[in-house]
Structure formats: C-alpha cells, structure tokens
Amino acid sequence: MTYNLRSLTMNNIPFTYKKLIPLLGLALCSNAVLAQENTTLVEKKIAAIEKQLADLKQQLKAQQENNEETTERIDEIEDNLSETQENLDNSFKISSYTDLEYIQTSKVGAKEGVRLHHFSIFLEKQLTPDLKFFSETEYEDAPKFEGTDTNDGKIFVEAINLTWRVNSQLKLRAGRFFTPSGIWSEFHYPPYVPTQDRPLFIRKIFPQVIDGVSAFGQYEVSNNFINYTFYSGNGEGNNGRGDQNSSKSVGLRTQLILPALKNSIVGLDYYQDTLNTGIDKQVYGAHGKFNFDNFTVQTEYAKGELSGNSAFTQDMLGYYVQGVYDYKDFSFGYRYDFYDKDRASAVDHKKHNYFVNYHVTPNIVLKAEYNDNIIEDKDNYQGFILSIAAFLR
Amino acid sequence: MRQNLHISLWFLFLFLAFPALANDHQNFAVIVNAKNTQKIDKKLIKNIASDIIANWENGEPIKLYFPRVKSVTRRSFTLDVLGISAKQDAMNWENKKITNTLNNKMPKYLRDKIILKMVAKHPNALGYVSPDIIKDNPNIRVVYTN
Numbered sequence: 001m002t003y004n005l006r007s008l009t010m011n012n013i014p015f016t017y018k019k020l021i022p023l024l025g026l027a028l029c030s031n032a033v034l035a036q037e038n039t040t041l042v043e044k045k046i047a048a049i050e051k052q053l054a055d056l057k058q059q060l061k062a063q064q065e066n067n068e069e070t071t072e073r074i075d076e077i078e079d080n081l082s083e084t085q086e087n088l089d090n091s092f093k094i095s096s097y098t099d100l101e102y103i104q105t106s107k108v109g110a111k112e113g114v115r116l117h118h119f120s121i122f123l124e125k126q127l128t129p130d131l132k133f134f135s136e137t138e139y140e141d142a143p144k145f146e147g148t149d150t151n152d153g154k155i156f157v158e159a160i161n162l163t164w165r166v167n168s169q170l171k172l173r174a175g176r177f178f179t180p181s182g183i184w185s186e187f188h189y190p191p192y193v194p195t196q197d198r199p200l201f202i203r204k205i206f207p208q209v210i211d212g213v214s215a216f217g218q219y220e221v222s223n224n225f226i227n228y229t230f231y232s233g234n235g236e237g238n239n240g241r242g243d244q245n246s247s248k249s250v251g252l253r254t255q256l257i258l259p260a261l262k263n264s265i266v267g268l269d270y271y272q273d274t275l276n277t278g279i280d281k282q283v284y285g286a287h288g289k290f291n292f293d294n295f296t297v298q299t300e301y302a303k304g305e306l307s308g309n310s311a312f313t314q315d316m317l318g319y320y321v322q323g324v325y326d327y328k329d330f331s332f333g334y335r336y337d338f339y340d341k342d343r344a345s346a347v348d349h350k351k352h353n354y355f356v357n358y359h360v361t362p363n364i365v366l367k368a369e370y371n372d373n374i375i376e377d378k379d380n381y382q383g384f385i386l387s388i389a390a391f392l393r
Numbered sequence: 394m395r396q397n398l399h400i401s402l403w404f405l406f407l408f409l410a411f412p413a414l415a416n417d418h419q420n421f422a423v424i425v426n427a428k429n430t431q432k433i434d435k436k437l438i439k440n441i442a443s444d445i446i447a448n449w450e451n452g453e454p455i456k457l458y459f460p461r462v463k464s465v466t467r468r469s470f471t472l473d474v475l476g477i478s479a480k481q482d483a484m485n486w487e488n489k490k491i492t493n494t495l496n497n498k499m500p501k502y503l504r505d506k507i508i509l510k511m512v513a514k515h516p517n518a519l520g521y522v523s524p525d526i527i528k529d530n531p532n533i534r535v536v537y538t539n
Binding site for chain 2: 082177359
C-alpha cells in the first residue's frame, strides 16, 4: 500500500497511524527534553574541561616560573662553585712527597737495609693573582732530635721564595730556590726521576740552592721558544742568615725549546762566584733533553774552575747521558755518569746505572735500579736499590 | 760477570726500545668560550697543553679544564696533540707542579659536562671534551677536532 503525501489529510490517514500521532508527539517532546538535558551536560563538561585547562595553564605557568627559578639557582650555584674554586686556588695549600728505599751495596763499610730517605712538606699560597709564595722543608732520613738522643738525618728548608709575575715575558723570584742550572738541579724529585741515585756531579759543581733573586721568562722566536733565567745570590758556603763576603754569585741559564721536536730542549749554563775563602769559581755547562715517540735522551755537562790568589787552580768535570724508554706504565733505561772533582788528581768516578720504573699512578712510582761504580785508585762497588716514591697532594 | 750483565741489560733495553705507542683514538673537540675570538690552531693548542704558553694574545692567563687521566677523551687528546700518553701528560704537569716551574696554573680535571659548563662560563677558558656533548651551545666555540 502506498500513500501520496501531498493528498494526505487527517481524514484519509488510516486509524492505526492516527493512534501513532500522539505517541510521535510525545516522542518528539521527550527527545527535545533529552536533547536539552544533553546540551546542559555537554556544557557542564565543557565548563569542567575549561576549568581543568585553566588550572593546567596556571600549573604550567607556575612550573615555568619554577624552572626559571631553578635555572637561576643552578647559575647561582655554578657561580658559587667557580668562586669556591677560585678561593681554593688562592688558599694555603699543603702537599708532600716521600720515598722509601731498600738498599744493597758492596761498598766497603755499608750495610744493606731500609732507608727512610725523603719526606718533604710543600707550603704554597697564591697571595694575589700575580704573587705566589712557595716553600719546601725536607726531612731526610727521618731525623730525631730529643735531648741528647739525636740520630743522623737532616732538616733543610730547601726552598722558600716569592714569585711575582710582572708580565707573560718576565717573572721575578726572591728567596731560596734550587739553582736554575741544567735540568736535574730543579727536576730532581724522586716521583719523577728514574733513579734514586742522582748523577754524580749534581750539587758538586753548580751549588744546590741560591739565596738571592732571579729574573726569568720566555720569548717566542720563529715557532720556537727561548727561555732565560738570570740569578744572583750570596753564593756557596753561606746560610740563610746572610753572606760572609761582599761578592755575590751570578748565573745564567738559557734554553731553546723546540715544539716541532716534541718540546726537546737544548741549553747553556754559566755560574760565577767568589767563595768565602777568596777562591774564584767559574762554571760552564750545557744540557739537552731530546724527546722521541716514547724514548727520551737527557744529558748534562758541567766544567768548573777554581782559582785562588796563590796560583791555586782546580778543575772539575762532570757529565751524564741517560736514555729512558717508556712502554705503557713502565720505563726502562740506562745512564752513564762521570765525575772528576780534580782533573789533576786520580779521582775519576764512573757509574753505570740500569733501571726499571713502574708508574702505579702519575704520582706513585716503584723503582728498581742497579749501579756499578768504578772509582780510580779505589775499590769499585755495586749497588741495588728498590724504592717507592709518591707525590701526595 | 759484570761485563755479561752490562751486555744483557743493553740487549733488553734495545729490545724494548722498538714497539710504538699504542693507538687508541676516540673523537674529541677542543673548545674555548665564544667570546674568545683569537685564532687558535693545533700548534697553539699543543703549546698551551704543554705548559709553554700560559696567556692569550690579550695577556689574560689561560684557564685550563681537562678530562680526568683515565678518560678516553684525555687519552685521545694527548696522543693526537702531544704525542704522549695521558699518564705521561699528567706526570709532566705534576713534575712542574712539584718543582714550582709551572707557567700555567694546574689544569682542573673534571667530567666532560662540567668542562663544557666551565668553558661556556669563563672567557679565558680552554678545554677539550667528547664532541657528542657539545650540541648547539652558543657560549662555546669549537677550535679543533681530530
């Protein structure tokens, strides 16, 4: 059955459908009511979401502010850290080095045993950005002084000085310092030299320390560097109290540093003094350190002349050549050493030194060394040293 | 007897003198503060890291920030730039420290991230780090990479 909608009136609508009309109206009304309720619900939900969104925005803003605050605090902490580090750099610093040896020797009268060789205390302070204090007090052979119960040993203020950096080319130093001659005189500390035994002529031709002043610096010349150290002091045979004669010692060391040859150096030395006995002393020296891939050759030469008023003359000569090969944490090497304290007399001393080092850390080393001493007109002897040396800082 | 010992020790020494340095390379980047406009090449870096040069061209002292001795970055840098091991490099600095012959102040040994922050903060700083951590930091200028 089909109906034409245009001709549809209440009269021609079938009864069954007529009954449906109120139901349809009811349905429409309830639908409208339901739609109204849904709209209210959605609006409520939207409002809730908007509120949540607003809350989230507020939280985000607070979070961003917190982040900015945290960043500021981190910056502040970093500033404080830098400042603390600067203060630490400028604070009074204490460090030390020590070494312990077990010695066997065939030298007449010497016995094998343990030697508590060195214990040094370093005190340092950067007083201003350009002014630094440095000192070293050495206790050798663990000395004991208690009334009359006194054993062998030595307490020696080896260095106490102030250094002023004038500019990048000039520094001035005043006080006591190791004689700036050659290499070993300054670079002699057991944690960083391959043998406990020092080369024979060191401290015997050039003096060990200078009480006085020095001026030192460095210039760049055609991709290389020339450094100089000019120094003057009381001279040999004096103590920290003063000079016993009016003449002052003077010295000069100059070195050429070759960056193209792994910072190898060659240098010349000169020293002059009038001793308290009136004897004049002049010393000439040369030194070099040649660095290859992991092989280093170090050598020093010194010739001293003593001359007095009454036709007294004495010539001294000393030199050594040392080769060190570094393999991983080990160093292996050999040194030939010569010293003649009086060229006119039969007192030549030659020494062969063989050594192995094991570098536990950059500041701790274990050493084994064997030396063979040949002394003119005297008994030769051999020595063996096992040692540990450490820089504590 | 003594002569034999001398000869044996000489042979041992010569035998050990031939192996070359171990090759253990990783990438590294040498960095300075972005405010530092000085031309910096490998030669200058080597002279600074060897403690030969201690001041920038403007006379300001250089602040050094290096990785720790056991760091791979440190090992790579010392082999590539200085031609020595990280331990030898550390020993050289310590030796100059104990003899009071340092030109620079002792380098600070830090972790890479802290080095980055320190170099970004201090206009006179120089350091080296793993290049992976640098990213686009406007306060840092990379002056050399291997």
